[in-house]
Amino acid sequence: MPVAIITGASKGLGRALAAALAGRGWDLVVDARSAGPLEEAARELRAAGQGAGRGAAARAVALPGDVADAGHRAALVAAAGELGGLDLLVNNASMLGAEPLVRLADHPLDGLRAALEVNVVAPLGLIQEAMPLLRTSSYSPSYEEVAFRSDSALPGSLDSNGEAYDSHHNTENVRNAGSSELPPYIGTGGAILNISSDAAVAAYPTWGGYGAAKAALDQQSAVFAEEEPGLRVWWVDPGDMRTDLYAAAAPDDDASGRPLPATVVPGLLRLLDGGAPSGRYTAAAMPGGASSR
Template sequence: MTGEFAGRVAIVTGASRGIGAVLAEALAARGGDVVLVARDEARLEDVARRIAAAHGVNVRVVAGDAADAQVAARAVAAAIELGGLDLLANVAGWYPTALVEDTGDEDYARTLASNLGATFAMCRAALPELRARGGAIVNMSSTAARFPTPGLALYGASKCAIEGLTRAMAVEAAPLVRVNAVSAGPTMTETVKALMATDKTGAVAAVTSALPLGRLAKPEEIAEVFLFLASARSSVITGQVIHANCGGHMA
């Protein structure tokens, strides 16, 4: 698919690490220019330098909280400087692991802001430009939205909200903008690798063995689903939540 996104500009949030960084590089490898958004400016700059050197595309960095309306506006402005905006990929997120009664106000506020708040702020800022050019939004959801897991109630609730927002925007933004979401399951990110290295309870192994495919997803595999939903290959798909979780939605 070399050149599939040539001449197109994408904003990717959560682009300093994990699935976001992998997705940004995959878009660049297919010819797309990218605007990277994340809190960690140093890591974001490293990702930007690597992508620009490897793929020769235009890369812009916007450091800050994607839930901040000013950060969202800066990201859209950076995309316009590159020629316009064709794709918004909302990957940024946060998940505390605590039972409801043990969840503090700070984690409550941060989870809603980092998941629903960031997705909403970025979509609100991006939609006028996406409508002008025609384009796509792909949001990040999770199996936790539909399959209750102790300790992930708040995270799951925030992802339920993202799925509802996705469907509503798909109706509001049609026919010029398609809006979909990816429901990702456990994925072999840096965070999960670190957890596996220290996990003495066997929890990660238990989760893995319960998946029909018997393994966790790779960040590159989740990125491929984002790319499909962002591309002309999915031109008749909107308002959908695509499960990309090694069969976890059936387990």
């Protein structure tokens, strides 16, 4: 069975993606800072794995801790190794830096340092720790091969509002860019999925600290895509979602109309299934092209 590490998996997008993978028979290592909610999520993942119908029940190892801690990152990778290896690393855990968000003139510097530590330094540290396992992954997509252009929508996938899940216009680092005749880029190793934000590429008042951290994550991801051609590296803006993170960022906003994280998962799975080339992908937030944070 393929193996994934998913950080920040006790709720939101991390939990929704973990549930989808467990239902497909993936073995999982999941993390979050709060032990109780994480174990509750892990029980649901094990139940989903039992119903996968692919031989032995999928396993879910729950390791509470802080991704900013090097010892915890090492434990996550060690757990994946005990499950047989690592095929997908999802850096989903995130930190705002200020709750609620504030203008840069008022942003606490300690908060920005913490956001950079969780959103940038920790993903780098986890990737470094996991690189030996990722490089030796033999996972390959089980779905039909689909040829991708760097500017094309991912076939068969929809974002939370029915829009095609398409690649970002900045595609300098996308493999097979500009060729519809080449097969999908499928590396010899595993895949890295870094969860980004539109705040990484657009300027929104009060989102400066968080956006700066996500912009750094984007650049870091792009360099990894260049340096590790045997891997697939995706950095994805999932669009506006109804999450605890957004509620903490903007508590006065009415989030009731925002889509739930589970609606984003099909697009993420199509990246995996189609062997999508390394690059930045985004889901449009609303019809008409309005972008999301």
